[in-house]
Amino acid sequence: MNPTRIYDYLALSRERVMDAVRRLTPAAYRREFAFGLKTMGSTLTHIMIAEWYYIERLEGRTVPPYAEWPFQYERPPAFEVIDQTWREQAKRVRAAVAAEGDWNRTISYLTFPDDRGRRYYITATAGDFFTQLALHEVHHRAQVLAMLRELGDAATPVQDIDFNDMMYDRRELA
Secondary structure, rough: HHHHHHHHHHHHHHHHHHHHOOOOOHHHHHHHOOOOOOOOHHHHHHHHHHHHHHHHHHOOOOOOHHHHHHOOOOOOOOOHHHHHOOOOOHHHHHHHHHHOOOOOOEEEEEOOOOOOOOOOOEEEHHHHHHHHHHHHHHHHHHHHHEEEEEEEHHOOOOOOOOHHHEEEEEEEOO
């Protein structure tokens, strides 16, 4: 398995989704749905900040409390801000993934208190962090795709974003 190639797939498929969202009106972007994080803005912000969080942990940085994060999904910025911020972040994330030399390396940290005051000592491998980053994006991206479908004619449909369609070498036979 090649984590850098997997991240490249995430970025390519993300771009197809972002292209569809880019064409929406601001009202459609902010429309509330009955599932997930309710809006495309909240969902995309959540995916982007989660990616930031996992890479901060992978690279050994201490993550500040959520209230101090650059963005919170409960107050998503305009699409243009997410789009530009994520493009810049993706360069750093890809470099971090490419630089990781030991996917079995252990990462541990102490959480901040949750809403009930509980704290946890978390231990996982670098590979676990990357796996969560990738699968978390796929999970929430599916919610954005469902939101786009519910918009019907107001949205441009996203075509196939399956890994094999985008990443396998294909040669048409004569």
